[in-house]
Amino acid sequence: MRRADAAYFRRAGTGAGRFLCLVVSLCATVCAAVCASGGPVHALTAAAMGTAGRTDRPPDIRHIALDAQDLAAALQRVSLAFDVNILYTADLVAGRTTAGFAGYYDAAGALHRLAAGQGLDVVRVRGGTLALVRAPAAKHPPDPPPATAARQPTGGAAGTASGTTPSVSEIIVTGTRRAARTRFGSLSPIDVLSAGDIGLTASEEISDSLARLLPAFTAQRFPLNDGLIFVRPTTLRGLSPDQTLVLVNGKRRHRSAFLGLRGGQSVDITQVSPFSIERIEVLRDGASAQYGSDAIAGVINILLDDEPGHSAFGQFSEYYEGDGDNYRAGFQAGFGFAERGFLVTTFEYFDAARTSRTRQRPDALAFQAANPDLDVPNPVQNWGQPERDGIRFALNSQYALADTTDAYLFGTYGESDGVSDFNWRNPDTTSAFNPSDAFPGFDLRTLYPAGFTPQFGQEDRDISLTGGARGALGDGAFTWDASLGYGSNRIEYVMTDTINASLGPDSPTAFRPGTLEQREFNINLDFVHTLDIGNDAGPVNIAFGGERREETYEIEAGDPASFAIGPGAVDGLPSGSNGFPGYSDAQAGTFDQESYAAYVDVEVPLTSRWTLGLAGRYEDFSEFGDTLNGKLSTRFEITPTLALRATASTGFRAPTPGQLFSERTSQGLDTVTLNIFTRGRFSPQGAVADIISRRADADINPLTAEESENYSLGLAYSNNAGFSASIDVYQVNVDDRFGTSQTFTLTDAERAELVALGVPGGEGITSVNFFQNDFDTRTRGVDIVAAYTTQAGPGTLSLTAAYNYNETEVTDGSFVDARPDRVTFEEGLPRHNAVASAGYRIGAVSLFARAAFVGKWTDLSDTEAGGPFQTFGSEILIDAALTYRIDERVHVRLGGENIFDAYPDEATFQANRGLIYSRNAPYDTDGGLYYLRLGVDF
16 A cells, blocks of 8 residues: 555645644654654655656555566566555566565565676656666667556557657546546546645645646635625636535545535635645546536646645745835744655744725715815725735645554644724715714714714634545555545624614624634545456446545624624614624524435546546435436557547536525614514525515525536657647536525515514515526637746746636526626626646756636626726736755745736726726736745754
8 A cells, every 4th residue: 555655545634723833833843853863765766767756655565475487577576565556668578587576665675685696777767757767877779669557558659659758647546436546537627736836826725826827727815895805706717716626635525614606615725825736637527426516617626735844934025116015934844754654744824914906986076075174085895905914734644554554644734813904985975874863962973973883803713624544455456535624614793883873872893793604524435446457458447436525614693792783773873783794693504415426436547548437426414315416537658748638527516504504694674664674684484585486577596506517538748858748628517506586575464474484583584685506608728838947048838828718698587687697697707718837947946937817708887888897908927937946955035926916997987986806806916916925844
């Protein structure tokens, strides 16, 4: 069984509070120092393997016994035993035999034992792939007959019709349950982003890194938009944020507690520290049949670092405008337990100031002119990024309990605070300043003479912990993995510099409007069997397993004053914490859902060039029923360097307990009838929905799963000259997508029914809407990716380019006739996106440049010139960085993002509120940014 180099079985970590993060990081550092003198010893050092990697990484050591036999047969045994690809030319093994041996070896050590005295040597090509070559001292150079492989990767890098061995891409673990599958050999398109790629972006949020590296991925900012400014929506292939499945070390990650755009509830990937990541694999294909709910657009698999060693960094960044100062610092300590495992801990801290791209509001200018004795802030509200600070902690560990059994533990912890402006309250026009007979002599202007701008804050805490064991049976052809995983995301809202006007002078100016929490508990049992059917193309890989998942969504009521309706409501003073009324006791509650799943995933090498993949998954949910999904994929190797691949699959995204049961309302008082009213979003499965559904013009149904059909067709190319490329076309049909129903005004008779049913506040409910499976869409697009690495003069040149075209069309449902909503939905994100980068390394200096092209997009408009919409032109954003390695341990980087300070066209929509650039822009609208980063390895 593989350990340090394990394929999809790898990784581990844990998290706790701020104090625990510091203590564990310190302990790990001390342990690493103590263990340094007794670190792991490889059977063969990395230098001897022909790599520049570390030599202290725990080897994959296991017991192997071989009889005397042909060398080719022995190579086959080693390949299967260690689950590793071995490349060699036929002439090297023809007629050779090897003596038997037994003992504990890693894969390279076993190969060296086989090659001893044969005039052969072993080198690592890339990743986990080894190659057998003629030793440098041999008198005759190797001839160029066809290459073969002891266990040729299915449709992989080793060919049979070429005189060369193609370069081997990274070994990938996403989208396949077959070990040692290469990116070129994958049946679906996969992007692999290294820690170095991620480190070349300044942001502490990995969503920004993905957006700068992948043209099919978008991360938006939504200033002055409640929780959306802190839990930012991200999209893959233009689909909903919660239609992309997120994994950490191959295990499902929990969702955020926040319900965002159109009620979507996605994973907050920013809770994972970028400094803790070894690499990210992005599967751009439907994968619900393999992984379950949410994998409609694709899968993002975050792989935590498992390398021994110590490193630290410090970074400062600032926008050209002089705001948004961001301080980041991180430390990582990793060490190995001799030959038995590893432990890596990571701690990161960030502190980011606000940005503001705002003009003074016209009404604020008028108010200042009319009240020259007052000091009205300029601007009265800031459109920009919030003020934020926080910590991120990660732990990844693995320990060998026996020769073929490992235990693992991994996890993350994050906590942060953030504050952002809300809209300014003008004393001349805001109802909160109205006089009331309930409070004689009280005037809110004495408290807020220049008006007030509510400050909206979020305090979040995120915990994820997964532990388990995995092992191999018999000769290693049957492996198993059993795990338990827990995740929690808790968001507590804070409001300051505001008031509950209906309480008058008795109102506080700071509130805690409530808390949201999402909790998930997963049990997984997975098996993989490599079945040798006597096929020269290789064994069949059969994966199967099951999962139990429980989701719980909890709403805790806010301070009573945050939702109270005070005596001033009679005179029209608004109730609740102004800007964000609190969650009431009636809205509070705990809701849950459980599901059970079983799957099978088979990859069959029909020939040495043709591979077929079949996957099926059955899942049953306690709240809406069951679903069955399948996937068919195939890959045909036209030549050793060119392959055709195609997939067809069905997928789904299950409604969450938060979407099924949570309610969000605002309350007030009817100044004519003096009755309390409640309006807002209610559960589609409650008493309110039952009453509305009896209307002739209403069709309110319980939520069910969104369903998809995914089709893709592509070509992949990779040669041994350092060039690789792929092109994939795709279509994703999604039915029953989530949306919000129309708003219904209740009649007196309907309110009476609610009262009879005992619905809290039923006598005052006036208007309602619901989450619904509301519309269908079709998304079509193309992805083109290319990369080239070569020696250029005295240095190494790396070039990459990627392009995505993506078009989404509403095909059925309420959006078809709702033109403003449909147009902004279909055209709110660019259809054309591209990114190209170049890196050049010469000695101690590394240069890097990246250009991102963002196509035109559409938003609403306040002007008549362009109709109700405004189209924003395309933009090119340029990043650059220079890294200087002072010595082997210390490097410094000076970089800039959007170095030419490009901005989008100015927006007309909401310009009367001081907005300059659209709040719905698909990229950062704060202009140019520079940063300085110091890194140390020790």
